[in-house]
Amino acid sequence: MSSRQALGQAAFFVVSFAPFLVSASPAPTAFVNNNDVSPPFPAITPSPVEKNPSPVVQRDILSDVESDVNNVLSSLGSDLPSWVASGVPNYFQNFPTGDAVASSLGLKSSDLAALPTNVLNIDPYANWTNSGWNVRFHGNVYKQPNTSVADLNKLANVFLIDTKIADLPESQQEQARNLTAEIFVVQQPHVAVNTIHLEPAASQGSSGQPGGGGSSHTTGGWQNVTLPYNTTAEGDFDVFVPIASNGLTAGNKTSAIQRLNTHVDGASIGNATAYLVPPTGLTVVSDIDDILRITKIYEPKEGLFNSFAKAFTPWENMPLIYSNWSSSLPNMHFHYLTTTPEQVTRNYMQFIYSTYPGGSFDTRPLNFSDVSATLSIRKFLLQKIFETFPQRKFILIADTSNSDVMRDYPEMATEFPGQVQCIFLRNTSATDSGDKFPYDTSGFKNLPQSQYMFFLNPDDLSNLDIANGECYNKSIPQNLTFSYQGLPFGLGKHSGAGGGLSTREVVGASSLMALVASMLTAAFMFL
Ligand SMILES: *[C@@H]1O[C@H](CO)[C@@H](O)[C@H](O)[C@H]1NC(C)=O
Numbered sequence: 035m036s037s038r039q040a041l042g043q044a045a046f047f048v049v050s051f052a053p054f055l056v057s058a059s060p061a062p063t064a065f066v067n068n069n070d071v072s073p074p075f076p077a078i079t080p081s082p083v084e085k086n087p088s089p090v091v092q093r094d095i096l097s098d099v100e101s102d103v104n105n106v107l108s109s110l111g112s113d114l115p116s117w118v119a120s121g122v123p124n125y126f127q128n129f130p131t132g133d134a135v136a137s138s139l140g141l142k143s144s145d146l147a148a149l150p151t152n153v154l155n156i157d158p159y160a161n162w163t164n165s166g167w168n169v170r171f172h173g174n175v176y177k178q179p180n181t182s183v184a185d186l187n188k189l190a191n192v193f194l195i196d197t198k199i200a201d202l203p204e205s206q207q208e209q210a211r212n213l214t215a216e217i218f219v220v221q222q223p224h225v226a227v228n229t230i231h232l233e234p235a236a237s238q239g240s241s242g243q244p245g246g247g248g249s250s251h252t253t254g255g256w257q258n259v260t261l262p263y264n265t266t267a268e269g270d271f272d273v274f275v276p277i278a279s280n281g282l283t284a285g286n287k288t289s290a291i292q293r294l295n296t297h298v299d300g301a302s303i304g305n306a307t308a309y310l311v312p313p314t315g316l317t318v319v320s321d322i323d324d325i326l327r328i329t330k331i332y333e334p335k336e337g338l339f340n341s342f343a344k345a346f347t348p349w350e351n352m353p354l355i356y357s358n359w360s361s362s363l364p365n366m367h368f369h370y371l372t373t374t375p376e377q378v379t380r381n382y383m384q385f386i387y388s389t390y391p392g393g394s395f396d397t398r399p400l401n402f403s404d405v406s407a408t409l410s411i412r413k414f415l416l417q418k419i420f421e422t423f424p425q426r427k428f429i430l431i432a433d434t435s436n437s438d439v440m441r442d443y444p445e446m447a448t449e450f451p452g453q454v455q456c457i458f459l460r461n462t463s464a465t466d467s468g469d470k471f472p473y474d475t476s477g478f479k480n481l482p483q484s485q486y487m488f489f490l491n492p493d494d495l496s497n498l499d500i501a502n503g504e505c506y507n508k509s510i511p512q513n514l515t516f517s518y519q520g521l522p523f524g525l526g527k528h529s530g531a532g533g534g535l536s537t538r539e540v541v542g543a544s545s546l547m548a549l550v551a552s553m554l555t556a557a558f559m560f561l
Pocket residue numbers: 059060061062063180182
């Protein structure tokens with residue numbers, strides 16, 4: 035596809051999309067959570083920064099596409115294209131929020147007032163401090179409009195390339211509508227998060243895998259907590275709150291993880307598990323896309339299909355590797371840290387908790403939504419968990435298709451000396467010829483091979499004594515140049531375009547990705 039065709043399609047898309055979004059669903063009359071005004075919880079650790087809403091990015095998308103294409107053209111044979119340096123174009127960008135959703139669905143404030151309040155309660159971790167257990171509650175308060183199936187179908191079609199929701203089997207249609215509905219929610223700014231009920235969790239049940247803190251017997255913790263701050267302008271909350279012991283075991287008297295059920299009042303689906311993690315031990319920090327599930331984020335069309343229509347599918351036998359770690363190292367803490375947008379968190383949690391060991395969770399909060407913030411969020415979340423558990427050691431896992439991972443993981447090893455036990459990176463281009471995205475290995479230059487491994491299949495991780503620092507499987511050849519590798523189409527800093535695909539193909543591939551990004555942004559701009 036030429037750049038002109040790509041631009042033409044993006045423009046066509048904008049025009050044809052706008053008329054879809056007109057009908058509003060009748061407002062349901064339902065339970066309203068009136069957020070009673072309770073006094074703030076007395077003892078507080080760091081306050082969430084109140085921020086202005088992130089500006090809705092309304093750049094001139096079409097000219098951006100054009101300039102990306104021009105950058106690729108002008109950089110052939112010389113420098114790296116800009117989209118290479120910034121990593122995989124993130125098409126999970128610029129989802130509409132708050133008022134934009136309300137107005138696109140034609141919701142009036144009286145409609146909204148009648149909707150029940152819901153809470154996304156993201157499974158938190160807690161550290162042990164001088165004032166006891168300190169739980170990092172984080173999530174979002176929102177209202178779920180009762181959007182008609184017809185409207186959801188129209189909106190879902192935005193996320194599907196070369197196919198329409200009507201052509202999919204019913205289960206995939208449902209998945210696409212569910213995800214779309216999750217995105218089209220109305221976040222609730224400046225409201226209180228009232229009464230989170232805590233109680234000991236039973237050992238992990240039949241779904242998912244045991245371990246991951248699930249095997250420990252939790253003896254107390256019953257209490258009700260009110261968060262000290264109202265939600266941010268985006269409806270988010272993220273705050274450490276010290277909780278009363280009420281029969282919990284002190285963090286310095288156990289190496290086991292205790293688990294509390296946390297249930298937010300008035301939110302039928304706002305249940306999560308809090309993981310009370312002792313000061314010392316091992317924590318796995320794991321990315322999800324293309325390491326725990328098949329996403330193929332580096333192939334936009336498939337990536338979107340795998341995210342929006344197909345049931346989430348584990349990557350090869352990774353569940354067995356985690357299951358073994360979880361059962362053979364029962365005090366291991368699992369923390370799932372993905373930069374996928376907060377809106378789709380529930381789908382990721384559902385998949386993880388039915389496939390991998392239970393654990394705490396982080397996704398990308400709404401105030402990290404512009405492109406530069408998107409590339410800095412992983413580091414922000416990594417720093418937060420390293421600072422919360424300064425004596426624990428971390429095993430960091432992801433794949434090579436994330437430029438932020440390639441930069442941040444090795445940086446953690448130097449910035450937090452002694453805290454990184456292992457770095458495991460799946461080399462996605464080794465097993466997937468469709469991955470044309472380059473990755474930068476320069477961050478690993480000063481790390482000893484014993485601390486990291488680029489691997490091909492989950493089996494490469496088997497039989498490693500990770501607890502004792504065995505991170506490298508000697509049968510897996512490593513080939514690091516400590517610079518950009520896997521450059522697409524034979525493109526290289528010094529090699530020019532020789533030997534690879536033609537200029538036209540390079541432009542074609544680049545504009546497909548730019549096209550996806552521009553479709554989404556353009557669609558939301560016209561809501
Ligand atoms: C949502 O709207 C549909 C009609 O569009 C209606 O049948 C249904 O009862 C509504 N659901 C709720 C929870 O109000």
